[in-house]
Amino acid sequence: MQINHNKRKIRLILLSFVMSLLLSGLKFLAYYLTDSNAILSDALESIINVFASGFALYSIRLSALPKDSNHPYGHGKVEFFSAGFEGALIIIASVVIAYGALTRLLNPQPLANLTLGSGLIFVTVILNSAVGLLLVREGKKYNSLALTADGKHLLSDSVSSILLLISVLLVLWTGLEWIDSVASLVFGLLIAYNGYQLTRKSVAGLMDESDPLLMQQVVEAIRAHKKNYWIDVHNLRVQQYGSDLHIDCHLTLPYFWELQKSHDTIREFEDVLKENHPGETEIFVHSDPCLPQCCYFCRLKGCHVRSHAFQHDIDWDVVNLAKNQKLFTEAQLKIKQDHD
Template identity: 45%
Template sequence: MQEQKKIILISLVTGIVLMLAKFAAYFITNSNFVLTDAAESVVNVVASSFAFFSIYLASLPRDANHPYGHGKVEFFSVFIEGALISIAGAGIIAKATYGIFHPNEIHDLVIGAVIIGATGIINGSLGYYLIRKGKSIPSLTIEADGHHLLTDMVTSIGLVAGLMLIHFTKIGLLDSILSILVGAYILFSGYKLIRRSVGGLMDEADFDVVANVVKFLSDNRREAWIDVHNLRAQKYGNELHIDCHLTLPYYFDLNKVHEEVSLVDRMINANETKTELFIHADPCLPKCCHYCNMPDCPVRAEPKTIDIEWTMDRVIRNKKHFEQE
């Protein structure tokens, strides 16, 4: 968690410095187009500040009021960032539209382009770093902040190109028109972050996580694990929660059942992601025999005749595999 705080702090300090540079470029050029980037940089600073607090909150241990921990605050952090980006985009569009009817004189566009270009390079480099770190830690907040900075880099590239176009064509109206286009792009980026955060807050299924869990269980399948079904997986911050039903031979005693369930827990937690499992043990039925791998089973009703592949579609259903045939 200290690494997450350090990364967000770097992003926050960098954002403040770049924000000042962009506003300096705006005051030099008096360009609405430059103001679009400066306004978004304010969002970067505010979002990074909230992200720093959310990571601190997500690191707090579970308590009676938060039995699943505080990791969901990261989704709220992403929502705030997306909302701020959307507000910035809408504000940029409104001001640029006003500028079409009430144009203002712009100047020193080359100096502004140099400043914006430099900030774009820094944001792009930092954004790639945050995305890589966000995926490896993992942290949705840091990853979202990285995507935001990449959006800022793309915006800066468009700004530099647009400023040069205005400089060489001397068409002042382009300043407002290009600002509207960039504002629309920023607004769409904010919508995507909001959509992702709402999905997390509503416990929307993360099929990539589920698919990885199913593949891991399938690759490490033991003979006693007759089938796995009703599997659900959800991420809260850097923690993963898995619920599933595991069908075991009905003649296993409680100690043996506990041993198999604990083995699943240990195997999944052998990787870097902290995982909490709730595994319900189901007894096998005679109809399971035709796909059961247990050797020398003392109660087998019929020989094994088929292999049933553990796929995501099959494993997430709340039915034993023979009931799905």
């Protein structure tokens, strides 16, 4: 299944690469016909799409390689490099675009064939939007940052092109050619922000920053399949490596269980997490024995060593499951301290 996922991701990013080449050619043709600085800005940004899609293709192929002695967690983090590389290229392009816009604003040049050029740009908007939406949808499906980043880049390119078309229409309507340079400058600032967002997410992934959405998905999977003998889960940590996940946590089980039964329960717990993620999921679960204070929120029936009657459940949410301690209420903590 994982092999099929990787092949699907490679085909999608290859589609993006070919489409970027085609659209870049159309935009440069539109610039040749119009001599519009705004259209040139859009064309320059499309060159970034080509380089970014090419690097994303390389990163996805590399991330699909199996683990080895030098990369015990696999090669998935290269997708964060891909997103960071794309973000850096976008920021560089925004600087070039802004410089060109200011130069043209100080030295205006006549424009021509704006209607034909606008038609070509409109075609690129349709194609960019279709491919971008597909990449974002599939990127989220396969938890691939490289696909998602490339898709969002194409969508932001479409939005920028729409703003560009509006500026061209304003030039045609008013005859004020300086609008073209101002639109190019705004365009540069817009893609600079998009580049910053991509770079920020790349650095966060490389630094193993906690992803609240990813953590919430894992917690929801645990809650949806919760068993009475899963007494407590804590110290839950989730790390992403490309489209793969590494999860570790502590699972509290009845202390009197035999080793084989505890082992089978941990395997059941791991299977729940693996079934709720499309990529590979590596899981390390540390088994903790229950304490007398756990009886207050333990629903295990027929327990022959129960010290206290069940009182209420403790909410298994992102905050609680991430704590490096068993989940006790304040009153139960006082009892535990007195007992210790």
